[in-house]
Amino acid sequence: MIPKSHPRYESLMTREQIVEGVEKGITSIHGLIAQGRGEAFDYLLGEKTTKSALNAEKVAAAVLLLAKKPVISVNGNVAALVPEDIINLGNTVNAPLEVNLFHRTEERVNKIIEHLRSLGAKNLCTKSDALIPCLEHERGKVDSDGIFSADVVLVPLEDGDRCKALADMGKTVIAIDLNPLSRTAQCATITIVDNITRAIPNISGFAEKLKNTNNSELQRLVKDFGNKKNLANALDEIAGYLASRPS
Numbered sequence: 001m002i003p004k005s006h007p008r009y010e011s012l013m014t015r016e017q018i019v020e021g022v023e024k025g026i027t028s029i030h031g032l033i034a035q036g037r038g039e040a041f042d043y044l045l046g047e048k049t050t051k052s053a054l055n056a057e058k059v060a061a062a063v064l065l066l067a068k069k070p071v072i073s074v075n076g077n078v079a080a081l082v083p084e085d086i087i088n089l090g091n092t093v094n095a096p097l098e099v100n101l102f103h104r105t106e107e108r109v110n111k112i113i114e115h116l117r118s119l120g121a122k123n124l125c126t127k128s129d130a131l132i133p134c135l136e137h138e139r140g141k142v143d144s145d146g147i148f149s150a151d152v153v154l155v156p157l158e159d160g161d162r163c164k165a166l167a168d169m170g171k172t173v174i175a176i177d178l179n180p181l182s183r184t185a186q187c188a189t190i191t192i193v194d195n196i197t198r199a200i201p202n203i204s205g206f207a208e209k210l211k212n213t214n215n216s217e218l219q220r221l222v223k224d225f226g227n228k229k230n231l232a233n234a235l236d237e238i239a240g241y242l243a244s245r246p247s
Ligand code: PTJ
Pocket: 027, 028, 030, 031, 032, 033, 034, 035, 036, 037, 038, 039, 041, 075, 076, 077, 081, 100, 101, 102, 103, 104, 157, 158, 159, 176, 177, 178, 179, 182, 194, 195, 196, 197
């Protein structure tokens, strides 16, 4: 048991959630490595949401509200770290959840679906009757009424290949990735360089605030956003944070 007084309490609890996910068969063993990489990049951000991340989160909320058919992709790390938050975001922007795994097994897909349902998820795409073009068979399996035909896909903690394949299908891809240099970060239409534990509640918060905003105003927000520039700002923020640290 980790005492609340521990200076790294929150970070250690997050780690525990991933370990628990692996033990329950929800999270892939590779998810532990991904978590470690994420933690390292989060250190470089000062473990806080930066200005550029907040900007991307606001635009992501606008894109999700404007979408005709948005879908939220869920993997083993997402299911372990933010299951309630992702369900809440799906309800707020009217987007179904679809389990889409890199290290896919039917057993883990079903366990994650059950996990989400047990926490109240109702809107789930559960078929695997279509394939994302140009991706290896197992990884490319998706629901024809879900990710396959979506216009906007939110892909937290994604691998670069699939992100690119979705973008190549003409979809707007919103990625959440603490590593601004990853292929996912570089391939996505909108990249949120933030921890998923902060990013999902932030997007939901913006979606709540923007819900009654007219479409032309939302479209203006999206039009004014440039992903390359925002990623460059994210790197500047990391450099600025490191430079400001006392030696
Ligand atoms: O459940 P599966 O089979 O779909 O597998 C999921 C993982 C995440 C294991 C799989 O997609 C994978 O191996 O991903 P990568 O290639 O390790 O990439 C994960 C990316 O997410 C890395 O760039 C990490 O920096 C980033 N990341 C890790 N934890 C977080 C994160 N980004 C945001 N929030 C986090 N908590």
